[in-house]
Amino acid sequence: MSVALGLSVPAHTAHAVSVSLPKWQDNVGYEEGEQRVVNAMISGYPRFFIHLSIRRLATVCEQKYAVGNEQCMLFPARHIAEECRDFIRRRSQSDDIQPRLVHLFICPEDVQPTPANTADLHIVLIPAEAFGLAREFWQHTGLGISSRLADKCLSLLPDESKPSPPARPPARTHNRHYSVKGAAAALRPSTSPTISYDIPKGVPTTTPPTTDLLSSDHTTYLEERYGRNLPLSAAESAKRALRRRIAGTLIRDNYGDGDCGDEPCAGLETVKTGPSSRGVKSVTEDDVYLYPGGMAAIWSAHKLLRETRPEGKSVCFGFPYTDTLKILQKWGPGAHFFGSGLDSDIDSLEDLLSSSSNNNNDNNTSATPPILALFTEFPSNPLLRSANLPRLRQLADKYNFILVVDETIGNFVNVDVLPYADIVASSLTKVFSGASNVMGGSLVLNPNSKHYPLLKSHLSKTYIDTYFYEDAIYLERNSRDFQHRISLIDKNTESICDYLRSRSVVGGCTDPDAAIKEVFYPKYVTTENYNLCRTSNNTGGSRGGYGGLFSLTFTSPLASSTFFDNLPCQKGPSLGTNFTLACPYTVLAHYGEMEWAEGWGVERGLVRVSVGLDLVCPGSGGEEGKEGLWEGFVDAVRKAEEVVRGERGRSEGRIF
Numbered sequence: 001m002s003v004a005l006g007l008s009v010p011a012h013t014a015h016a017v018s019v020s021l022p023k024w025q026d027n028v029g030y031e032e033g034e035q036r037v038v039n040a041m042i043s044g045y046p047r048f049f050i051h052l053s054i055r056r057l058a059t060v061c062e063q064k065y066a067v068g069n070e071q072c073m074l075f076p077a078r079h080i081a082e083e084c085r086d087f088i089r090r091r092s093q094s095d096d097i098q099p100r101l102v103h104l105f106i107c108p109e110d111v112q113p114t115p116a117n118t119a120d121l122h123i124v125l126i127p128a129e130a131f132g133l134a135r136e137f138w139q140h141t142g143l144g145i146s147s148r149l150a151d152k153c154l155s156l157l158p159d160e161s162k163p164s165p166p167a168r169p170p171a172r173t174h175n176r177h178y179s180v181k182g183a184a185a186a187l188r189p190s191t192s193p194t195i196s197y198d199i200p201k202g203v204p205t206t207t208p209p210t211t212d213l214l215s216s217d218h219t220t221y222l223e224e225r226y227g228r229n230l231p232l233s234a235a236e237s238a239k240r241a242l243r244r245r246i247a248g249t250l251i252r253d254n255y256g257d258g259d260c261g262d263e264p265c266a267g268l269e270t271v272k273t274g275p276s277s278r279g280v281k282s283v284t285e286d287d288v289y290l291y292p293g294g295m296a297a298i299w300s301a302h303k304l305l306r307e308t309r310p311e312g313k314s315v316c317f318g319f320p321y322t323d324t325l326k327i328l329q330k331w332g333p334g335a336h337f338f339g340s341g342l343d344s345d346i347d348s349l350e351d352l353l354s355s356s357s358n359n360n361n362d363n364n365t366s367a368t369p370p371i372l373a374l375f376t377e378f379p380s381n382p383l384l385r386s387a388n389l390p391r392l393r394q395l396a397d398k399y400n401f402i403l404v405v406d407e408t409i410g411n412f413v414n415v416d417v418l419p420y421a422d423i424v425a426s427s428l429t430k431v432f433s434g435a436s437n438v439m440g441g442s443l444v445l446n447p448n449s450k451h452y453p454l455l456k457s458h459l460s461k462t463y464i465d466t467y468f469y470e471d472a473i474y475l476e477r478n479s480r481d482f483q484h485r486i487s488l489i490d491k492n493t494e495s496i497c498d499y500l501r502s503r504s505v506v507g508g509c510t511d512p513d514a515a516i517k518e519v520f521y522p523k524y525v526t527t528e529n530y531n532l533c534r535t536s537n538n539t540g541g542s543r544g545g546y547g548g549l550f551s552l553t554f555t556s557p558l559a560s561s562t563f564f565d566n567l568p569c570q571k572g573p574s575l576g577t578n579f580t581l582a583c584p585y586t587v588l589a590h591y592g593e594m595e596w597a598e599g600w601g602v603e604r605g606l607v608r609v610s611v612g613l614d615l616v617c618p619g620s621g622g623e624e625g626k627e628g629l630w631e632g633f634v635d636a637v638r639k640a641e642e643v644v645r646g647e648r649g650r651s652e653g654r655i656f
Contacts, residue, residue: 006040235469237267279416294427414544430576490545560605568632
């Protein structure tokens with residue numbers, strides 16, 4: 001069963017990635033700033049909800065450095081702080097908005113500075129009226145400081161400088177993601193500057209229960225004492241292990257098998273590696289770049305291309321996760337949006353490219369590509385559509401643009417997209433980690449791409465690793481068994497989707513009380529395109545699966561909310577978790593633009609489900625008690641169909 005409203009998912013997890021929103025109306029209240037929901041929130045998805053530790057650290061920084069009504073955003077490196085400042089200046093279009101940068105080096109007195117006992121913090125101080133723009137940058141880029149880094153900074157500060165967690169400002173009557181007005185002041189001592197927070201995803205009115213979280217020292221002790229985590233001194237080895245896993249070059253990826261000392265076997269300098277299993281054998285760990293999150297990887301890919309290629313619009317192909325499109329629209333000259341992502345859109349794209357190329361020739365600028373790059377997800381979130389990558393590759397070669405593929409949903413256990421892409425991005429926060437307690441992202445350059453020398457050369461000069469070492473330690477631990485977990489999740493998902501589709505209108509169900517309209521899943525949606533990239537086992541074993549994510553639409557709004565409310569799994573944002581996680585996706589991602597989303601087939605009643613290890617098909621030999629979640633899905637369908645039956649009866653004038 002799901003945890004209580006507003007608590008972390010997983011429960012009792014200090015750096016949880018998700019938050020519990022167990023009922024449909026809770027999600028609506030979350031978006032509208034309803035006090036009942038807002039007051040319960042002590043956690044949230046990190047790019048939408050400022051973690052309590054980060055807010056405590058921001059309070060310290062504002063008390064020390066803010067002038068007047070300034071508020072601050074915190075970043076791990078100067079170049080990111082400068083990007084935030086420049087974004088605010090450009091978007092505000094006001095000479096009066098002049099963010100300030102402060103570099104804070106934290107080191108306790110009377111100690112010899114080392115990486116373990118010091119911290120670098122880069123502070124952007126913003127006039128309160130422009131703080132919403134800073135929140136846009138925080139959300140879209142995912143480049144803000146990690147909550148674990150905030151904890152480290154707080155641990156190094158003298159006790160007298162550490163405030164209590166700030167109180168929740170009074171809830172507003174409506175909550176828009178980027179509102180910059182109406183934020184109330186947080187409670188402060190009368191001698192401190194007045195500081196306000198405009199947090200569109202809600203924060204608590206009271207200090208969260210201390211029993212829900214372990215202290216940082218206690219957590220570190222438990223992780224290292226029982227061998228689940230590496231010691232912090234092994235962070236570089238952990239990052240090397242991560243890059244090798246992502247590159248697919250490990251011959252053997254075992255931890256504790258042999259005398260590895262304090263390092264993961266996968267991260268040892270001397271560990272045996274081989275040709276990549278990613279579909280491009282020449283890929284190595286040196287072609288993999290780590291970032292603080294998946295959106296940070298997407299944003300960085302776009303930045304890389306804008307710095308190395310002629311300026312131009314990009315293409316967003318297929319309906320993407322919301323921030324990908326926002327990045328392409330807000331940095332650079334904008335984007336062409338082909339929201340369906342179907343083969344017919346490729347026809348329209350080719351018309352655009354041909355027309356632009358002809359115009360360039362007329363203007364004697366044939367060397368300029370008609371577009372900068374094309375970004376696509378494989379498959380897409382939430383409609384699980386897969387683009388025809390071979391055909392997009394042909395267009396990229398013909399018209400000289402970069403093809404960037406986000407493989408987060410498919411994941412490289414199931415699909416080989418690298419042979420068709422110049423750059424592959426992924427959110428490691430999702431199934432690669434699975435534990436929902438750490439953020440991470442990656443970029444992989446394709447060495448076979450004709451653009452590789454230019455991209456590689458530029459990254460070699462400009463890439464700065466800002467991925468916090470403690471996060472890398474957790475991600476390394478979580479990802480050791482990712483291939484085995486993905487295989488189990490694939491099987492669970494295919495089983496439950498086959499059942500749900502049998503109860504859907506599109507799947508052929510003729511029951512007049514059918515509640516499910518359609519199941520969006522790569523097995524049923526653009527399957528030919530997905531199969532073009534499915535991994536194969538050279539030893540004759542099974543091919544890659546269809547992934548762990550699917551979406552459902554319903555025959556009535558009440559059927560949708562009834563199904564969701566009766567699901568016995570965890571409810572909240574994110575996906576790719578080891579446990580089954582559901583959300584009313586359109587409500588959470590597009591609440592202020594539902595009509596626009598519906599125009600692209602993303603219905604407002606859509607429910608997205610990320611299947612975990614806990615959903616086991618009956619009779620599959622799963623662990624005792626786990627079949628209850630499968631039965632819970634069956635029961636949720638039954639209750640949704642009862643609602644449809646009642647609605648149909650009332651419309652026909654029958655009395656129940």
